[in-house]
Amino acid sequence: MFAPLQNDTFLRALRRQPTDHTPVWLMRQAGRYLPEYCATRAKAGSFMGLATNVDYATEVTLQPLERYPLDAAILFSDILTVPDAMGLGLSFAVGEGPKFAKVVRDEAAVAELAVPDMDKLRYVFDAVTSIRKALNGRVPLIGFSGSPWTLACYMVEGGGSDDYRRVKSLMYSRPDLMHRILAINADSVAAYLNAQIEAGAQAVMIFDSWGGVLADGAFQEFSLAYTRRVLAQLQREHDGVQIPRIVFTKGGGIWLDEIAELDTDGIGLDWTMDLGKARARVGHKVALQGNLDPNVLFAGPAQIEAEVRRVLDRFGAHPGHIFNLGHGISQYTPPEAVTVLVETVHRHSRAMRVA
Template sequence: MTSANRDHDVNFDTASFPPLTNDLYLRTARGEPTERAPVWCMRQAGRYLPEFRAIRVENEFFKVCRSPALATEVTVQPIRRYTGLLDAAIIFSDILVIPQAMGLDVQMVPGKGPHLPEPLRSPDDLSRLTDKQSGYSVDRELDYVYKAITNTRHALNGEVPLLGFVGAPWTLMAYMVEGGGSKTFALAKSWLFKHPEASHELLSRIADVAAEFLVGQIRAGAQAVQVFESWAGELGPQDFATFSLPYLARIATRVKATYPDVPMTVFAKGAHYALEQLAKDTLYDVISLDWTIDPAVARSRVDAAVQGRRKVVLQGNLDPTVLFGDEQTIRERTREMCRAFGPASHIANLGHGMMPSHDPELLRVFLESVHEASSALRK
């Protein structure tokens, strides 16, 4: 693999990308039969890796996101460390680059996480957001992500496909209103009930930016994309159907209109009550599961919903805290997960992201276990 340690020029000639030598993830995401399940992990580039922490010592979080060379380096770090075990890379960025691009100040505070010092407290605050009428350009504001994607495609040298991503509208709205994370999401949810029209306006504007941003990421070289609705589980079924699902569907429809063959994944954490809706009412190729649902149950429900009209692949879903166990436990639980997904096409992953205190070598155990277990199931 080409090292990305040095700050080299970005090559924008996407036609010159190295040929892909491992397309297992892409074949699986399209519903094709494969010799084993591909595996990657959400937040696989991050604070659990000492090589990532070394870069962060001298570089603020969003500086890493905004520097194509640094973003490339941290994206390829896990691919380099786990040579031959990961089947996809995901560009190092953050879901909150969209609120930044829309005019809000977003800071990453050590020990606290994301902080928006001037959140949206009332519908009148929507006027503070930039839009196309005021000269706003998604591509211009987020060009640094496109450059990082193009750069990383070359640095990967075809070893694995590169994924892009965005945060989903409800999740981003929650951050933009709350000013950061929350235990209750009382401020964001009160918007939904007190100001439904303004809420839909905000969700609509975020969805439009997210869709355009994903199209730009694919144009820059992303070979598949994922939409993270991280706070889906904070909504009940009725509110999810009203304030999340339509915007998730809109994003997929708009991206597919331009790139119909690029696989798209949706991860609506905590909203397994909506599996049927996600399967039949959106165009996502892959539905990612958290660890609170049995994969066999999810498979049955999705199949019943689509009734053979299209293929929907499942992704997930080992509880990330299993990686705090010993090697034997990790191997056993990973085998159980693979058996639960069965022989149908699925993408192995965690049910959420890697945690800062995870041992990198125990992630290796998980990756090796997926290779062994899924290969054995398909013989």
């Protein structure tokens, strides 16, 4: 059904196998920093119009690969598609970010939650298959979801948050309700990712974007435990091929050792972690992904090159590194800065391996 893979560097790095260069892809690589993305979104009329249209989702997923020699593609979608399928009514107001029409803050709202019918997310799975076919074996395709905790934050807050007051208040005052939300979210995420794998995703990533806002102890109970529940349900293979998984917890560096005990192949790190120290802590147990500060891309070419080389040098010429940013790329990033980044990763990492 799909063309043979021509560039498997990303997958081999996830398996901690030797590669001739460090693979690179960027979180939010298909996004608003690209003028061609903005043009396609204008045609679609809205973010959800873009994400729910298979042809548009395919088009914008491939746009960064037309500009840059990236080593992986990532499905164009949003982490909030799962709670939207639960009936919470997702919308994106211009300049305001995501909003839910219904929030989950009391027993009645929690009682209404259930794992959604995956047919409601058929547009995502159809996009995965369409993108995989359009890639024609060029690079692997990454599927993804938000973590149970991160989804719960949006569901309780009703959108983004600066202080996480509502979700933390519920967590501390009614932990029973929070555990109920998280259990449903975990089972929903597992079903969602398995359906992406069935549709053609060659690796999957769990974005625990808000895990780092939790206190020690609360992180293990309300975030890590439910990420573990997702991983335990995921398909390890599809059509005889291993499907690796990556877990990214923004602000989670202090729990690196515990995250590394998960059944995951890779750990995404934000820019606050030193890759050399992180590698010394986890050894060869997992691959590490990251972790350039996205704001480096607002500096000049010489500074970008120097910072990229520094990240690569800190990890060293060992198997198991995937270059990425420490978080998603900013919408204000000059596209030419990404050219410098990608070219420097490939050039310097190749030189490191022959030194």
